[in-house]
Amino acid sequence: MRAIEVGLRFLVQQGVRYVFGIPAGSINAIYDALLDIPELKPIVAKHENSSGYMAGSYTRITGIPSICVASSGPGATNLVTPAANAWKQKLPVIFITGSVPSTKLGKGGAQELYAEPIFASITKMSRTVLDPHQLPDILAEAYHTAISGVPGPVHLAIPIDIQMTDIGVRELPVLPPIEQPVMDSSAVKAAATRIKAAGLHGAILLGNGAKASSDSIVQFAETIGWKVATTPRGKGAFPENHPLSLGVYGLSANIKASEYLNGSGHDVLLIIGSSLGELATSNWESRLVAGKELIHIDYDQSVLGKCYETHYPVHGEIKIVMAELLNQFSVDGQDIAHASDVFQGLAEAAAAYEQGDEEWNTLAAIRRLRAAAPKNARFFLDIGEFMTYSIQNLLIESGQEFDIDINFGGMGSGIGGSLGAQLAEPNRPTICITGDGCFFMHGLEVLTAKEYQLPILFVVINNARLGMVYHGHMLQYKRCLEDFSQERVSIAGVVQSLGLRHAEVRSIDQLQGGHVQEWLSHGGPVVVEVIVEGNEIPPMGERVKFLQGATY
Template structure:
């Protein structure tokens, strides 16, 4: 068989089901081989969208995401999605075609060195010039992508190499259990449990690395009676209505989370699976750890002690750490009393529809198991602070890279990762204008994704930020209001508009029994103040 087919067969036995990308001449043999190998291509509208989809697929499923496209221009278009995967530590394989080896250096069409272009945003980058190395390089790249800390890897394969016959056999798939095992040091575990038992009241902070360990985290919280705060990337890992969950902390903290962190009550903070970046720490504010013993658990050793000094640093996987802490921590006799409200009551200080009130009502009209994926914009602040994720729900975003339009495209990746659950994308009109055509990809693959598009006809984050930072702004940040719902109806996508809060009651009937995506355009006038001061202050600190 040709090497192109062998590549796909290796990926197939490595549990890869989807290839996200756009076909092109120099990657043609790989796409042609899909006819002979049972894998599903997701053909997107732009390579950027393909990379975002594959990154979100990998981030939420833990499986290898695969993105395939042309070298040169295709790789250039993928750059944002690759960087998105790097910051999210998502296992992503990018395979690009390349010109024939005999053409190199002669100025062939689409001749550009993708290997060096992506080197800074990948764990491994290589152009395979020798056909004898293709399968071993593929196996090597996949193992690197799937080894914690996971991340994107890149292989470029000339078109003439793709067409050559396989010499030898297809390597067996990696044993992920062995590849991803990170055993914690027993001495550090003992130190951590000692600090926990010595402390009175404490605090548990949960980041993206807590995904898949909700039950164990809640059990530990209940045993210790330590409340939980979640980072933006960790939102949804613990249900909002859990009796000890104080909500989001960092970027647009809930009032309850901020008040508890700023109080003198916790004497110890247990940090689980977060890199403690700017978005998770209110711009690296030491109030989180000041005067407290600090325990940090992560399976990326580079994150331990990088931001804050720790008293116990555990390099290990939560599947080993959490059972140990549960077994060796003392049951608390105290009872933590969660505030009845996570945020101060709503006060109308604006005109038009309230985005806060809309988001607070969303859980009552969407299926409880909805997986929300949030894009980037001023609305993000409202989502992090006010959107409740119930038991059985989920939440995904990559605020660390902060790419507008990433979730509009990424929703398709979430649906591919688990087609049995509802998926809802929350994005702004600016995000839509960047990557909105990927909604048509969801339409063509009949994916029942709900897209909430917050339309305020302006770049409100920029507008408000400029006013805050420089006391002036320019009119170009505002734009003529365009009905996104009407635009998408023309393209055959079901759409509705919400202009009043009362319109929310029509959502359940509208999203019931979807056979493809739908648009729910939420029209606001942008006058509602957003909880954005932490971010703006960080820009001048």
């Protein structure tokens, strides 16, 4: 049996189900082996960069590692950006790149590249495999490294001859035991004591790491009666139509979230699952922590105290920590009965959120899309001007999900990411909100969605310019190059040429609940072009301040 086939069969044994990438000469042995391993399904993308975002979103949602492959040379370098994104998001994606034959290394082979050091700083492990008999064991080591401790991506460069070498019949590698998460019980107890002492004078800020513990966090917030905000990536961790919700803090923050968290009405700030970077904290806003004691819960110990002084650091798996916090309150007989009337006024809150969208523009389109979306929809956001409106105005209710690769996602990352999301949860409606600039970068992945019959609704906001760049320059420099805008291109026309279902929207009347239901029930991908002028200034002022150096 070929060395690569043994390695792939080991990964199948661990539950790996998808190989994302693009076939090419130096990795053709992998794709040939897949013909004999039906449990491992290939998803052939249109660009390696997109395939990496597909793998990342699938792994983030399911918790199951995925494989992302690319050829040597340019294929490998096209994976650097999604690998860095997986590194930022702590996702156990297994990146495999091909290489020229091991006997020809250093002799100027076509597309030869020493990829190992390129990936070293953005993976937990990057190695070149030069012994075919060791390939299965090294692949097992890479898998174990990816899922152990704080998860993260790994990378292997495998020369084509090493992949193809017959190593005979052999047993699959055996994984060493996985260390179980450890919780500092004394730290949890100290945090609980401080929360009780604060009474109602506290607030909660949730990051992306809190999403897996959303139910217990809602229960805890209701128990203690504290207001809750989320970071942009944490959006969806707490129902935004809940009376305790403040909305989003950080980039494109909701006004009430900024005013409350930057105010002096609370003594304690409980942070759950956020590394507190620039976009999560409005450029490391000092008022967020001024005069407050911080309780910070995260499974990655390295983020505790990194950006702000933390008085009560709690290192541990967030689900386990939240369960123990709830237990601390119930055991002590101190259930604070704030939950009895906490759900009053939900309908009023949701209705108020939808008002004021009579004028046709990007904001109106985002609000109408939210109002028409199914109660179990997943919104997958791309990167651009439209994301600032979406962060503020997509009210995410219980049962819905929100995803954005905001820390290292490039333009077009949401298009590829939405395919991975749909594969991860095939029964959940997926709505990808993207822009014309993003579409021109990676829009042909809608064809990949067609080929794999993925029923994703792609909403493309077309304002005929690089909107975030244009408005950023106008805010910062009061002028910009004409090149940031372009003659409007019919994206619906492009999509029509690809044989996909499409629609063109120019008014609120064309974006109603019935339209969205019809598009989502089509059975395959649908691309909706939303045509707007885009002259209104998006809510991105804090980002501009940072670029101006105002917070240095």
